[in-house]
Every structure is written in structure tokens, then in C-alpha cells.
Amino acid sequence: MLDISSHDVLIVGGGGAGLRAAIAVAETNPNLNIAVLSKVYPMRSHTVSAEGGAAGVIGPDDTLDEHAYDTISGGDWLPDQDAVEFFVKEAPEELLRMEHWGCPWNREPNGRVAVRPFGGMKKERTWFAADKTGFHMLHTLFQTSLKYNAVTRYDEFYATKLLADDGQVQGVVAIELASGKIQAISAKAVILTTGGCGRVFPFTTNAAIKTGDGMSLAYRAGAPLKDMEFVQYHPTGLPFTGILITEAARAEGGYMLNKDGYRYLQDYNLGKPQPQPVLRSMELGPRDRLSQAFVKEFEKGRTLKGPYGDVVHLDLRHLGEKKITTKLPFVRELCLKYENLDPVKELIPVRPVVHYMMGGVHTDTNGATPLKGLYAAGEVACVSINGANRLGSNSLTECLVFGAQCGRAAADFASTQRAPGRHLLAQAVDEETRLQDQFLRKAGGRERISEIREEMQRTMEQSAGIYRSRDSLEQAAGKLSELQERFRDIGLDDRGHAFNTELVAALELGSMVDVAESIIQCALHRTESRGAHQRTDFPARDDQKFLAHSVVTRTAEGTPAVNYLPVKITRWPPAERVYGK
Amino acid sequence: MAEQIALEVTRFSPERDKVPSIQAFDVPLRKEWVVLDALNYVKDRVDGSLSFRWSCRMGVCGSCGMMVNGEPKLTCATFLTDYAPGPVRVEPLKNFPVMRDLIVEITDFLGKLSKVKPWIIRAKKKPLSEGEYLQTPDELDTYRQFSMCINCLLCYAACPVYGLDPLFAGPAALALAQRYNMDSRDEGKSERLDILSQHDGIWGCTFVGECTEVCPKHVDPAGAIQQYKLTATQEWIRSLLMPWGGKS
Amino acid sequence: MDQISINAVGRKELTTYTEYPPKGYRVRISTYWWLGRWAYLKFILRELSSVLVAWFVIETLLQVNALIAGPGAYQDFQGFLRNPVVIALNIISFFFILFHAITWFNLAPKAMAIRLGGKRVPAILIALPNYAAWLLASVIVGWLVLRG
Amino acid sequence: MTKRSNEPLLWLLFSVGGVVAALLIPVHLFLFGIAFPLGWLNAPSYDALLALARGPAGRVYLLVFCILPLFHWAHRFRYTLYDGLQIKHLNELVNTFCYGGAIVGAIVATYLVVRIP
Numbered sequence A: 001m002l003d004i005s006s007h008d009v010l011i012v013g014g015g016g017a018g019l020r021a022a023i024a025v026a027e028t029n030p031n032l033n034i035a036v037l038s039k040v041y042p043m044r045s046h047t048v049s050a051e052g053g054a055a056g057v058i059g060p061d062d063t064l065d066e067h068a069y070d071t072i073s074g075g076d077w078l079p080d081q082d083a084v085e086f087f088v089k090e091a092p093e094e095l096l097r098m099e100h101w102g103c104p105w106n107r108e109p110n111g112r113v114a115v116r117p118f119g120g121m122k123k124e125r126t127w128f129a130a131d132k133t134g135f136h137m138l139h140t141l142f143q144t145s146l147k148y149n150a151v152t153r154y155d156e157f158y159a160t161k162l163l164a165d166d167g168q169v170q171g172v173v174a175i176e177l178a179s180g181k182i183q184a185i186s187a188k189a190v191i192l193t194t195g196g197c198g199r200v201f202p203f204t205t206n207a208a209i210k211t212g213d214g215m216s217l218a219y220r221a222g223a224p225l226k227d228m229e230f231v232q233y234h235p236t237g238l239p240f241t242g243i244l245i246t247e248a249a250r251a252e253g254g255y256m257l258n259k260d261g262y263r264y265l266q267d268y269n270l271g272k273p274q275p276q277p278v279l280r281s282m283e284l285g286p287r288d289r290l291s292q293a294f295v296k297e298f299e300k301g302r303t304l305k306g307p308y309g310d311v312v313h314l315d316l317r318h319l320g321e322k323k324i325t326t327k328l329p330f331v332r333e334l335c336l337k338y339e340n341l342d343p344v345k346e347l348i349p350v351r352p353v354v355h356y357m358m359g360g361v362h363t364d365t366n367g368a369t370p371l372k373g374l375y376a377a378g379e380v381a382c383v384s385i386n387g388a389n390r391l392g393s394n395s396l397t398e399c400l401v402f403g404a405q406c407g408r409a410a411a412d413f414a415s416t417q418r419a420p421g422r423h424l425l426a427q428a429v430d431e432e433t434r435l436q437d438q439f440l441r442k443a444g445g446r447e448r449i450s451e452i453r454e455e456m457q458r459t460m461e462q463s464a465g466i467y468r469s470r471d472s473l474e475q476a477a478g479k480l481s482e483l484q485e486r487f488r489d490i491g492l493d494d495r496g497h498a499f500n501t502e503l504v505a506a507l508e509l510g511s512m513v514d515v516a517e518s519i520i521q522c523a524l525h526r527t528e529s530r531g532a533h534q535r536t537d538f539p540a541r542d543d544q545k546f547l548a549h550s551v552v553t554r555t556a557e558g559t560p561a562v563n564y565l566p567v568k569i570t571r572w573p574p575a576e577r578v579y580g581k
Numbered sequence B: 001m002a003e004q005i006a007l008e009v010t011r012f013s014p015e016r017d018k019v020p021s022i023q024a025f026d027v028p029l030r031k032e033w034v035v036l037d038a039l040n041y042v043k044d045r046v047d048g049s050l051s052f053r054w055s056c057r058m059g060v061c062g063s064c065g066m067m068v069n070g071e072p073k074l075t076c077a078t079f080l081t082d083y084a085p086g087p088v089r090v091e092p093l094k095n096f097p098v099m100r101d102l103i104v105e106i107t108d109f110l111g112k113l114s115k116v117k118p119w120i121i122r123a124k125k126k127p128l129s130e131g132e133y134l135q136t137p138d139e140l141d142t143y144r145q146f147s148m149c150i151n152c153l154l155c156y157a158a159c160p161v162y163g164l165d166p167l168f169a170g171p172a173a174l175a176l177a178q179r180y181n182m183d184s185r186d187e188g189k190s191e192r193l194d195i196l197s198q199h200d201g202i203w204g205c206t207f208v209g210e211c212t213e214v215c216p217k218h219v220d221p222a223g224a225i226q227q228y229k230l231t232a233t234q235e236w237i238r239s240l241l242m243p244w245g246g247k248s
Numbered sequence C: 001m002d003q004i005s006i007n008a009v010g011r012k013e014l015t016t017y018t019e020y021p022p023k024g025y026r027v028r029i030s031t032y033w034w035l036g037r038w039a040y041l042k043f044i045l046r047e048l049s050s051v052l053v054a055w056f057v058i059e060t061l062l063q064v065n066a067l068i069a070g071p072g073a074y075q076d077f078q079g080f081l082r083n084p085v086v087i088a089l090n091i092i093s094f095f096f097i098l099f100h101a102i103t104w105f106n107l108a109p110k111a112m113a114i115r116l117g118g119k120r121v122p123a124i125l126i127a128l129p130n131y132a133a134w135l136l137a138s139v140i141v142g143w144l145v146l147r148g
Numbered sequence D: 001m002t003k004r005s006n007e008p009l010l011w012l013l014f015s016v017g018g019v020v021a022a023l024l025i026p027v028h029l030f031l032f033g034i035a036f037p038l039g040w041l042n043a044p045s046y047d048a049l050l051a052l053a054r055g056p057a058g059r060v061y062l063l064v065f066c067i068l069p070l071f072h073w074a075h076r077f078r079y080t081l082y083d084g085l086q087i088k089h090l091n092e093l094v095n096t097f098c099y100g101g102a103i104v105g106a107i108v109a110t111y112l113v114v115r116i117p
Ligand SMILES: Cc1cc2nc3c(=O)[nH]c(=O)nc-3n(C[C@H](O)[C@H](O)[C@H](O)COP(=O)(O)OP(=O)(O)OC[C@H]3O[C@@H](n4cnc5c(N)ncnc54)[C@H](O)[C@@H]3O)c2cc1C
Pocket: A012, A013, A014, A015, A016, A017, A018, A037, A038, A039, A040, A041, A042, A045, A046, A047, A048, A049, A050, A051, A052, A053, A054, A055, A133, A134, A157, A158, A159, A160, A193, A194, A195, A196, A205, A206, A207, A209, A210, A213, A214, A244, A355, A356, A377, A378, A379, A380, A392, A393, A394, A395, A396, A397, A399
């Protein structure tokens, strides 16, 4: 029989944003009954992979305004400036709170928290825990969350649908992976913190679980997605695996070299090479610019051929063994392990890889979406502070600041609501029938999950990569609707209930195709180049028409419809992005 | 055709099977492939019903622990070529109940983790407005090693004591308890000691030491537990000498 | 391995779920688990060295007893010690106890995280004094006993 | 203390016993158990040995030498029985045997040491 369990606030996603939200709800109103639902055990969430650090103003010579300015210019004037101001103001306090909860931040000899420089930031303001910052933050949050008895965890539950009543979101339907049992979990408020969707692309730093489920859940429930065309490529991923070599490697002084051993970034308006790292210059320029420079170098034939596509080199040798082992031990470990080379003595082959989604579910600064009762925070959401290009180390902080903020908002909202009724059960029964009909009980089904997934990934890489054009995007749009069609004919080998990971893979693929379509549509409509969105047919930024957020909603027919929302400007009028000065 | 290697994996479905069995697949042997890539190859191209956990593929999320030729390993950090010419046998982590194919039940560990109170305990909290707790790099260094645990549970699969007595708190949970004990910001040592000096806590460990040998993150849980025993004994002597409340 | 074929799965079966927590399959540990891995065997041998420790303590107590009983009894006891079986047992004990001593001194640093000047003292620096003490103790005992 | 059990005491005895056993037993065993019986070295005379044992230092030494390693044995053997034979459910029996044995040994040792003329 189908079950329903109810809570006051339900958080879908147990990563940095989700756990921070759960603690915020518990601290805002200790009487609330909180649930955290996650498709993997919370400490497996992708936040665990973040390496470099989390930004927040701490130094005496730094100011909130400078952090805001770096973020806004880094985002090519697309961030909402009220959101950014709120973000930079809350950031130091949130990071400090992590310190009080036990996060092992690196320290200065006098015992104060240490900070390091990061790409696109003019001051040193990135807090770090060696090069495992996300790992330490996630485990600190998870372990701290264990002390709150009000939190019920649904570990290894996969959310398949948002329950909604009259436009108000009141819970989810989820599969308990261990048993295959389908459950309705109702709540007065739901917070989505399901992370990003890098897996839509073939080469990505993102973990297998980053399949855009939350974006698709919200989108299908009628919530708009925002700025989906802005996909961040990180300039330094390892070929084949896509494993990230953190920006901290460049912040500590690493060089980017082309096949002639030349620091090619000087040719792309990023400043003049200096032996020491210079903030907001050369290797410490923003990620979009660095990734674009790679493509230009490739076109000039100045990259190196590798078995997995072209690469350039990241050179850390001059930093010396001591610095590498104390500041970048994980980088060395990863290189030794996966590339069989030692960065102390050898050059690291790197290429741009998909890393982060600037876009996501549209929310206000409280994390509230236009759907009543639905909130979102972290990478799944788009507040937006990242605009057209996120600065490294802003996103871990974003998870904390907006995770907490939306936890508080959802707690307040839930306190005023009555418990949803059992009538939601009917929707859950429908969902169960859908899953059965579409996957488990269906006869036949000729398509394999992996084939559709790979075709989708190839399409996205070719048409919505670092550079895009109308032709490539239109082609991709056609291809994706074909894939949507073929997806309906998917056949599973596994019809069992206990831990049916193939069913999960199918559902994740469904989410990814949704997200891919919204990326393509937004990219097609934005006929300008800004930040991470570069159109070869429209190479200039167009503030007249596009100082605006793309907002994509699902029409009644299931197709995406794109509209625009103005950007909120407070104190920083649009200007040219200047680096290397 | 590229070179092949035989991959033998455990299959088990609680709905269908009474006991697990072994199934063999031929997979390509590629230089850059880890064991996890081979499993994914099978899942994507041969048999989609093969179930296993994985996520980060970079040795940090802790979900892909399995027995590879009898040794507990992170399959995303274990290269296939190290096992050429094969066969490579992949089994679910030892000492845990098998739920499906290569997936084991680990809620036991999560319960134990909560029990050791792995969070900062303080008599009086410092307000945020007063800034951070100062902690020198040396103080950080005393516990950093124990904070590196990714909860992959390879150590539980290697510890015979845990296999024999599932009540034993086990290496990772104890190492994490010690991680907080050694943190200069924490004041919960004696609270944790009350829990962990029971029989199923630190005293269950007989210092087999294999936990440390298999740990992919060099956490050294064996060391953590022995140090903990030493601390517990010191505390015990102290409470003998000062029976009227020498608890620190 | 046979898959459940698609058509064979009836509607009824699909709505019966495995219970939660699902019954996992627990592998029983073999009585001979300690033979399964070289490290486990080493561990068991290390632990069993304690039996030979106890044996030698008993042997020593017997010797003390003989000492109390007078020169005649003491001579008889020396005869007992010359019994090949006893010698063989002692030789085996000797190796076990050497094994105990070496593992003990090597593992001691693990239990003692001694810090000097903010850095953890390397294991070798803790193990070395142990070995030195061992040598010293052996020399003193040897000298005292052989002197007479 | 009741709550915290007597494990710390047992562990302490085990550890100290382990140290004594590691430091002293090898040389004793080599001399008395191997070298003298095989005639590799000249055994001390009865009188010399008695002289060594009867002094206060000799007596204390013998007590330490015998009692602590017995507790070392008791602790280790207890866990070896638990794990090797998988009989943790018989723990009361095992504990009585092991620690009881060590206590009896300690009493015998004390009795003998006191009686050294
Ligand atoms: C390799 C790498 C390095 C990075 N380094 C940095 C850095 O140095 N600094 C920085 O600021 N940022 C960095 N980032 C970005 C940052 O780590 C992420 O943006 C951030 O961690 C996202 O956190 P999150 O809480 O939003 O989502 P996640 O941590 O991804 O968590 C998502 C959660 O949602 C759950 N979930 C998803 N779908 C479902 C579903 N259908 N049902 C149930 N649960 C579901 C998952 O189980 C998981 O618990 C890095 C990213 C990568 C990939």
C-alpha cells in the first residue's frame, strides 16, 4: 500500500545547501518537524568534491563592496545586485558559523582563519580547508546536523515528482531505493537543494548524481527556470576523467602554457605575465575568459594533441615540492593517481570541462520560487548572484547563505500553514502508475538509457559548448525533441524493486533531457554574447536588449517558452569587464 | 578488438535469490580504466540490472567501496590493469549485509556515527560577533588526519572484530570521535568518553590494525583508537585519584 | 544469469514490496577467518604469543619453586629443562616472544601521539628508545646472571 | 566509575605487562630456556642464583616479571578466544578463566617469592 508521511518542512537534497537549510529551520523554530530527503547519503553529495574554497570578506583591507563588485563584474552585469549585496554581507558570518561548528579551516600562525586568492577576485578572501574545502564543509554540516533530533532523514530516496494542490507545493513522491517502495511525503513547505546538472555534458567535473533532477521537478510542476544558457566551463580539468584541478593551483602561482610553453593568456586581454600570481589577471582571470582563450588557442593550432582531445599545460613545477604538498596535496594526489604524473616535476595536461550551472530554479532573495510553498537554494537555484559567470569560491558560500536564508523563510512560512490532507495520496498513486507503466511493467522498449544519454551529451557539447551559434543550437533543439521521443521507448533490463539503479538512471535521464532542452532554448533566444554564453553569430554584449534574465517555463504542450525579466541594478551600472589592470 | 579482462561480480536480488552468486563478464582492458569504469561498461552496454553505488569518481564521496580480489578498495581509484590478466573479482564490502548485487546496508554505521557525537560540544558558546575560535596550525594539525575520513567503510570491511561483533562501534566512528576530542575548540571529551569507554566502544578493538592498512585517506583509525584507550585510561586514573569529581 | 522476463512479471508481484529494512544477506564469518588473510594470521600469531608468555612465566615460577626446595631439586629442574621437548618448546616460545616484542615496540608509537614543538614526533623516534631500552635491559640481566 | 567499567584497569595491566614481557622475557628465555640447557653458556650456580633472587630487589623484580605478563596474557587470550573461536557469548566463562587464571598465578607467585629463603 502507498504510504504518506508528513513533516513541516521537507528538504529535497542533502548537500551543502540542503543541510544548511535543515539546520536553519531547526534553529528558527525548534518545534518544526524537518525532513531531509536525498538520493545518496548526505555525505556523498557533490559538495564533497569542491576543492578550492569559499569566499567571504575577512581581511582588514577588504570591503563588502569590493566583493560585490568582483561578483557583479565577474557575472558580466547579469547578477541581481540586491541579491549580491545581501550575499556578500551574510557571507563572512556564515563562514564563521562553519568555523564554530568545527570546520577545519586553514589557519595563520596566530590562529586566525587563513584566506587565499581566487580567480576573478581582487582581494584574498577565499577561506579554505587545504584543497578539500567542500569535503570538510559537507562533513562538518552533516555531522553537526546529527545533533538535531527534529531532523528525520530519508537517505537513498529518489524524488520523482512534486505534490501540488491548487498551485501550492505540498510534498514529493519518492522511491525508497532499498525497497523500491513508492512513498508520498507531504510537507507545509518544500525546499529544493538538489544541485546542478553537469552530467548533461560529456566532459564534466560533476559527479554522477548531478543530473538536474530538481530543476526538472520544479519545471514540471510549473516553476520557471532562469538563465539556463549560462554553463560554466572550468579551464583546468583532467582529460578523460574530467577530474578538476582546482583554481587554487593557479592561485598559488601555477602557469597556463600552450604547446610552445608560452603563457598564452597574455594574448587575450588578461594582463601581462608576472612571475608571481596577480589578482584578477592572467591565470587569475575569470573562468569564462580562460576557457574561451583555450578554444582560440586550439583554433590557432597551438594546443597539444592528446588521446582524449586537445589539451594545454598547467605548470606547477616552479612552486616547489613544499608548497605543493602543503597547499595543494589533493592536486598532487589526483595527478599521481589518475594521470600517473607528479606535478612537482611534470606538466599537467588540462582542458576546459563543464563545471557549474549559473542558471536554475528562479527564486527571490528568500529562496522562494513563484510557486507557493516551494523554495530552492544552492546550485539548483538561480537567485541570481552568479549572472553570466560564477566566480570560483562563491558557490559554496552561496549554498550556506541562501540555504540558511531559505531555511528561515520556509520555517516561517510553514509555521503559518495547516498540514496538507491525505488527498495528496491520489497524486502519489498516479505517479506510481506512471512509473510502473513507463518503466517497470512496460512490455518491449527498444532504447537503451546509455545510448540516449550519450547522444544527448554529444549534442550538448557540439552545439552548446563554449561557443554557440544559431545553426548549432537549432540542430540541437531538433535532436533533443527526437531524444525526448525516443526516451518514451526506453526498455529496462531491471524490473526488480530492491535497489533498481537502472530505474534511477532512467529517471535521471528524463531530468537531463528536460534541462538540456531548456539550456538550448535559452541559448537560442539570447542573441548576444555575455559571460559564459558566447554566440559566434552575435559576438557583442547587448545591454539594450539583454540586460535581462531568461526565464523559461513549460507550456501546456510540454514545450519550453522563454521570456525575460529585468536585472536589478542598485549601485553598479553596467560597464566593460576589465582584467589584468 | 582491444584486450579483454574477465570481471566477476556478485549478483544478488533479495526478491529472487536466497544466496548471492557470481557472474562473469568480459570487459575491455584499458589503461586509464578503473574498476568502476568496467562496472559502468557492463551496466551501460551489457546488463543494465547490475547495481552498485558510485558518484564522484574521484575518491572523495566514499560511495564506491567494494571488495576487489578480496581487498576492500575504492573502485574509482583502483586500476583494472593492476589486475591483468585477470580475472578481477568484485564483491560487496565484507561484514555488511548485502542488499543487492554490490550494494550493502550501512545504516548501522550511521547510527554509530551519531552515537559518538561527532560535533563540537561546548559548555559556553562564543557569540559570532566575537569572531572565530583561535586555532594555530599546530593545533589544527593534531586532529586533521582524523578529519579526513570519507566514511567509505573500507575499514569496517577489513576489521574482523566488526565482522564478528556488529555491536562494535568500529574504526571510522571511533576515529571521528577522536577527531573532535583532539579539536582545540571542543569540550566534549568526557561526554564522549562516557559513551565510548563501554565494552562496544574502544575496548572492543584488539588492534588488528587492518583498518589503517586499507584506509584510502590515511586516517589511521587504529592509531586513533589506541590513543583513545590511553586517554580513557588516564581519565580513569584521574578519577581514581580524585574521586570527588576530577572530571576534566 | 537469468533475468525475469518482461512478460513473466505479473501485476500482483509488482505491488508486493520487499519489507523495510529489507532483509540483506549476511555472510557468516568462517571459524577460520584468520587464515583468510596474511595480516589476520599475523595478528592471531601475535595474540597467541601471549600464551607462550604465560608458559614462560610458569616455567620461571617452577624454577623459583626449585630454588626454594634446595640444590637437589634445583638440579632436577635443570634436567627437566634439558629435555628436548622442553627445549623445542622454549625455542618456539623464543621466536613468538621476539615477534611480540618487535610488534609491540613498533606499534607503541601509534598509541602515543607525542608532540614536540607543535609537530608530531615521528614514529621512528618513539620506537628507537624502546629498542634501546630493550637492549639495555637485556644487557643488564645478562650481566647479572652470567657474572656468577 | 561503575558506568565506565573496569576496562581501563585491565588494559593498563595488559599494556604494562606487554612492555615487561617485551623487554625482559626474551633475554630470560634465551638464557634459561635455551643457552644454559644446551650448554652454550655456563649456567650460574645454585648459590649465585639464590643470592640474586633473595634480595629485596630480586624479589620485587620476580613479582613484576611474573605477575604483569600474566595479566598481559589474560587480556590478550580473552580476546583471542572471543574472536578466534567466536565465543563472545561465553564471555563470563572466558573472563573467569583468563583473569581468574592470572589472579591465581599472581597469588602463587607472591607465595613463592615470599618463601624464597
Ligand atoms: C569538482 C568541483 C569543485 C568545486 N569547487 C568549488 C570551490 O572550490 N568553491 C566553490 O564555491 N564551489 C565549488 N564548486 C561548486 C560547488 O561545489 C557546488 O555548486 C555546490 O557544492 C552545490 O551544492 P548543493 O548543495 O547545491 O548540491 P549538491 O551538493 O550537489 O547536493 C545535491 C543533493 O541533492 C540530492 N538530490 C539530487 N536529486 C535528487 C532527487 N531526485 N531526489 C532526492 N535527492 C536528490 C543529492 O542526493 C544531493 O544530496 C565545485 C564543484 C565541482 C564539481
